[in-house]
Every structure is written in C-alpha cells, then in structure tokens.
Amino acid sequence: VAITSTVLPYVDAILVDGRCAEVLRQPPTLAEVERWGTVVLSARDxxxxxxxxxxxxxxxxxxxxxxxxxxxxxxxxxxxxxxxxxx
Known part of the structure; x- marks a missing residue:
C-alpha cells in the first residue's frame, strides 16, 4: 500500500491485484484514493x-x-x- 499510495497523485487509474484493491477501497486508505480521484481497478474484475x-x-x-x-x-x-x- 505504501508504494501504491506514492503513485496515486500521478495516475488516473491503478490496476492492482484483488487483495490490494480491497485495502485501497477501505478506510483509511480510501480517503487518500478519493483525495486524488484515482480509479482503483482490480485484476479480479x-x-x-x-x-x-x-x-x-x-x-x-x-x-x-x-x-x-x-x-x-x-x-x-x-x-x-x-x-x-x-x-
């Protein structure tokens, strides 16, 4: 999550595995994702x-x-x- 959150301000979307997507879609990391407007895409979907x-x-x-x-x-x-x- 630390590395992923580093790139959030610089990308429109990020494609990650299912577990990482779940973490990024839950508080408190969700607030950071929403702050930058990054779309979280999952390899599961x-x-x-x-x-x-x-x-x-x-x-x-x-x-x-x-x-x-x-x-x-x-x-x-x-x-x-x-x-x-x-x-």
Missing amino acids: LESTVRWLDALAADVTETHLATVARVYGPSTVEQFRRTFPRD
Whole structure:
C-alpha cells in the first residue's frame, strides 16, 4: 500500500491485484484514493477494467491522436485504432 499510495497523485487509474484493491477501497486508505480521484481497478474484475479503458478511449480526440503520432510515431496510433475501433 505504501508504494501504491506514492503513485496515486500521478495516475488516473491503478490496476492492482484483488487483495490490494480491497485495502485501497477501505478506510483509511480510501480517503487518500478519493483525495486524488484515482480509479482503483482490480485484476479480479477485468470487466470493469475493460469498461474503464473503453470509456477512456472513446474520449480521445483526433487532436490528441495527432500529438501522440508526432511524439511516439504513427504506429502507436495505428495500434490504438486496432485496439479501440470507432464506428
């Protein structure tokens, strides 16, 4: 939990094992998680993780993808589009 709480201010979400997720969702650690607005995703609940990733991907703008292509190369955006196809 100490290492996990160190990264909470810097990430939107954290994927942890089921036991760690349980600890992070209980007081007093829950207050720290809520303070930073970090989403706790558990390996035990992969459906929630996939839903969170799908929602995140749906909000990605073309401007953002263009920036990603410039910084990381077009293959990164191509992989993103294969992983999260849009209608």
